[in-house]
Amino acid sequence: MSVIDKFRLEGKVAFITGGSKGLGKAMAEAIAEAGANVVISSRHLEECAETASEIQDKTGKEILPLKADVKVPAEIEEAAKKCLDKFGKIDILITSAGINKRYAAAAEEFPDEDFREIIEVNLMGTWNACKIVGKHMIQRKYGRILTLGSMLSVVSIPQRSAYTASKGGVLQLTRTLALEWADHNITVNCICPGPFHTAINEQIFKNPEIRKFFLDNIPLGRFGKLEEIGALAVFLASDACPYITGASIFIDGGWTLR
Numbered sequence: 001m002s003v004i005d006k007f008r009l010e011g012k013v014a015f016i017t018g019g020s021k022g023l024g025k026a027m028a029e030a031i032a033e034a035g036a037n038v039v040i041s042s043r044h045l046e047e048c049a050e051t052a053s054e055i056q057d058k059t060g061k062e063i064l065p066l067k068a069d070v071k072v073p074a075e076i077e078e079a080a081k082k083c084l085d086k087f088g089k090i091d092i093l094i095t096s097a098g099i100n101k102r103y104a105a106a107a108e109e110f111p112d113e114d115f116r117e118i119i120e121v122n123l124m125g126t127w128n129a130c131k132i133v134g135k136h137m138i139q140r141k142y143g144r145i146l147t148l149g150s151m152l153s154v155v156s157i158p159q160r161s162a163y164t165a166s167k168g169g170v171l172q173l174t175r176t177l178a179l180e181w182a183d184h185n186i187t188v189n190c191i192c193p194g195p196f197h198t199a200i201n202e203q204i205f206k207n208p209e210i211r212k213f214f215l216d217n218i219p220l221g222r223f224g225k226l227e228e229i230g231a232l233a234v235f236l237a238s239d240a241c242p243y244i245t246g247a248s249i250f251i252d253g254g255w256t257l258r
Helices: 022-033 045-059 073-087 112-140 161-184 199-205 208-216 226-237
Strands: 013-017 037-042 063-067 092-095 143-148 186-193 248-251
Touching: 013 022, 013 073, 013 112, 022 037, 022 045, 022 092, 022 226, 037 045, 037 073, 045 063, 063 073, 073 112, 092 112, 092 226, 112 143, 112 161, 112 186, 143 161, 143 226, 161 186, 186 226, 199 208, 226 248
Parallel strands: 013 037, 013 092, 037 063, 092 143, 143 186, 186 248
Antiparallel strands: none
8 A cells, every 4th residue: 555545534434523614624624535424513503514515515525414512422422323324434533522712811700601611512522522432433443533632732821721721631531542442443642733714713813912922922923724734634534644642733833832
């Protein structure tokens, strides 16, 4: 098999939480372009269906939209069952579902209910998806799991206590799962993005002070492009890197070098 062939995902099936928009959508499209059939899930079925149709038209691969809230294990169970009924297997899991509260608040003022929600979606949601899909992968003795951490999994900025706690937890969860499931031929790696050009971030970056703060801290001097995280997802989901597991891959323009 050639090096290029190892990156191809023909015959693979990917299940992506939070795949209807942003980074999740970019990774779903890249995974499909590499040859996989893809299940896209989120809380909003209409968004999933719209994204699925768009990616299917672009790639010619079968894209299945499903409604599933990562906070609700029963919904993930049902979505995984529908995926298995349709495709017979799940080779790749990408846990892209996540939230952040787009306001600044010091820890002593941060609302408890918002803290709990961020932990529940970002950390518990990752746990739910990995646990449920991981059982299937263990049975098949094969799997590629990509969790979504953040540059804020290892560094911090003020007024982000809930988000940093959740993403730090995702990173440590990734490492533990990689240890536990290595014997089952399952790799588990954590993608840690920095600032990217997504729709929600575009609104934030319109503020000149915020934009300058981020750009001043990125050695490459720019924000990430969506196709860049898609390419990384294809690499980690493929059979080109079966010896990489438990890794945290930073795609942050060098932010965490400082």
